[in-house]
Structures are given as C-alpha cells and as structure tokens.
Amino acid sequence: MPRSDHRSRPGQGSDPNQEISLSGPDITDQEIDAVVEVMRSGRLSMGPTQEVFEGLVAEAAGCDHGVAVNSGTSGLHLALLALGIGPGDEVITTPFSFVASANAILYVGATPKFVDICPRSLNMDPDRVEAAIGPRTKAILAVEALGNPTHMDRYAAIAAKHEIHLIEDCCEALGTEYKGRKCGSFGRVGVFGFYPNKQITTGEGGMIVTDDARLADLCRSLRNQGRPMPSELSDSASLGMWLSHERLGYNYRLSDIACAIGVAQMRRFEDIMEARRSVAVEYLDRLMGMPGIILPTIESGTSMSWFVFTVRLERGYTAEERDRVIQGLRNHDIGAAAYFPCIHLMPEYIRRFGYEPGTFPIAESVSDRTIALPFHNRITPRDIDLVAQTLSLMLTRENLARG
Ligand SMILES: *Cc1c(COP(=O)(O)O)cnc(C)c1O
Secondary structure, X not given: OOOOOOOOOOOEOOXXXXXXXXXXXXXXXXXXXXXXXXXXXXXXXXXXXXXXXXXXXXHHOOOOEEEEEOOHHHHHHHHHHHOOOOOOOEEEEOOOOOOHHHHHHHHOOOEEEEOOEOOOOOOEOHHHHHHHOOOOEEEEEEEOHHHOOOOHHHHHHXXXXXXXXXXXXXXXXXXXXXXXXXXXXXXXXXXXEOOOOOOOOOOOOEEEEEOOHHHHHHHHHHHEOOOOOHHHOOHHHHHHHOOOOOOOOOEOOOEHHHHHHHHHHHHOHHHHHHHHHHHHHHHHHHHOOOOOEEOOOOOOOEEOOOOOEEEEEOOOOOHHHHHHHHHHHHHOOEOOEOOOOOHHHOHHHHHHHOOOOOOOHHXXXXXXXXXXXXXXXXOOHHHHHHHHHHHHHHHHHHHHHHO
C-alpha cells in the first residue's frame, strides 16, 4: 500500500470516465495510522481515545461536555430520554429533515408536532414554532436543515420564554457558526452525527454535547447499559457497582477504533472545512445565474461548514421533472439525490398520524424541487463544470418536453 496521501481513490474525479460521487469521506494516512495505533494498544472500546475525541468535538461546538455514541440517531434518542421526554409529551420539529430527527421522538413514545418551514432558510418558521406550543409541549427539536443554522437563536429564545427545552439536531452543522455562536451550543443539548457523508466521519458514530455536567453523566450512563453515574458511586462501592445497572440503559458505545478516526479528523478539521468551503464557493460561482434553479440562501452572519450542496428547481417544476433531472445526472455518472423527502409523508408517519399531502405545503413544495449535487473534498473545478453543464442540459430537456 502506498504510504503517500490517499488522495486519489476510485470514483473521485480524476478520471473523466469515472463517476462523480454524491459524497465521500476525506481519509488520509493520519486516520489510518490512528486506527492502527488503537488496534495495537489493545483498548478497543471505552479507552483513552474516546475522551480525547469527546473533548475535541465539545470544543468545536462551544460546549463543556461531549458524550460519544455509536450514531447521531442514538445520540438523539439519549438526549430525549435524559431530558425526561416520554409518552404524553409533544416535541415540536420540522418535517423537512432526515427521518432520524423525528424518529427519535417516536422512540421515547412522545409525539412529534411538525410545523412548516420558512422557504428561504428551509428551517422551521419561528412564528409557527411559537404558535404550536401547547400544554403538552416539552421541547423543540430543531435541525440545521442542509446545514443552514438560520433561526437557531430565535428557537433558543422561544424555548427559554416558554420554559421548554431546545434540542439541537446539529448533525449537519459541525463547524458552522451563526451570529458568533457555534452550532451545537444553541440548545440545552446538541447532537452530531459522523456517518461518512457528514463534515467529519468515524464510519458510524455520533456525539451529544451540552454544558450540563449532570445531563452528560446521565447520557454516559444511558449509553453504557445504565451503569451508575459518578454521583451514584460511593468510593468503597465503586468496584462492585460496575455490574449494577441503575436504569434501563442501552449499548450505544462508540469503539475507540472509531474514536481514533474522529480524533484524526478533528485534528485536520480546519483543512477539511476549508476544502468544503472552496468547493461550495466554486459551485456558487459556476451556477450563479443559471436559469431554472435557485441557489442556497445563506444569511449574513453565517459561517457555513457545508454539509451538502443543493439547488432547488424554480417554482413550477414538478417532483416528476425533478426526479427525471436526477436520473439524467445519474445516467451521466453524476451522483445526485432528492434531499429530503418530507418526514410526515413517510409511510410510517402516514400510518400513525394519517398525514395527507398538502399538510405542510412549503416543506412539500421545497422537498419536491430540491436536488443534492456531488459534494465532497475531492471534487475538482472540472467536475463542477461537468455537473453544471449536465444540469443545464437536463433542465433544457425538461423545458423542451413541456413544449
Ligand atoms: C445524519 C443525520 C442524523 C443521524 O445520523 P446517523 O449517525 O446516521 O444516525 C440525524 N439527523 C440529521 C438531520 C442528520 O442529517
């Protein structure tokens, strides 16, 4: 195996005949060496690397504590449990997100109360959030949809005013800052995810962040089979207590092997973000003024770390036309996807709650017209040019088909 930088890998832009993939992790020898080091150490889980990783992510999120877990989804589950949210409670959330943000609410037996989004930020309309608060509302679970942090400060103010929790599903916003505040620090608790399409990856993994030491300890207990928190251990009892289980816990632990990847990624974090930003800027420059599409709206005061790069087809384009554009891009070996289908119209949600199309018209209209384009650190300006040309061709084809 070459010991040089693993920068040229299959499917990543160097060969014009190879596909331009939708996403891809930025893995170098540093991550590979870090994994090997942990493998040789013999401590494969709950070892010293976990603590280092927790500290690095908490710092990047402007929080005091980090609790590593095995996915963003399990992090959301534990955050809701640790806040005591359960059956009979309502949690206000967005229908325009990855399904995990609402599923976590179902896991604890609470009810998601969806509110429609604002068509510019694509995040929940703050006025609708406030109007949706009722006697059973225990929390707002807010998402930086497609990485955009707009309104996070408003949600925090609304939550404080009504004395309910703000849970920040910041899985798409590690490294993003908004109005001088780091994403992850807006809520009582924030949750990151490290699947390979996120800003940094551990293969699979997640992190709960908070300033609340007790909440962090409770999450640590819940992630590890309900083992006692430090405050529950008396000095003399601590040995025997290891096998005592104080509460119903889970195995949501993240291995030290995964944490080693995370530590290496966090040590390169500035470089990784810089690379993402330059790809995004390249896309914005190249696509600016292209007829038929709307580019992402980034409010001033936002420093984006860029999770994905999406464009929206203009009003009037249908979901069928959008799907044909995506298929057309894929036929040209360009990765593209419809981010995100609305959560309330997923079969499980229709079965449980009987939602019908038209319930959240803005989210549905945006969702029907959005296309995620290839976005990762290996994309070259030539790739972007090819994506732009092909997108333009597909839109022309749709316009001709309309006659
Ligand atoms: C990725 C993501 C998650 C879940 O992350 P996993 O690590 O895949 O469980 C949750 N919410 C949002 C908004 C996400 O983008």
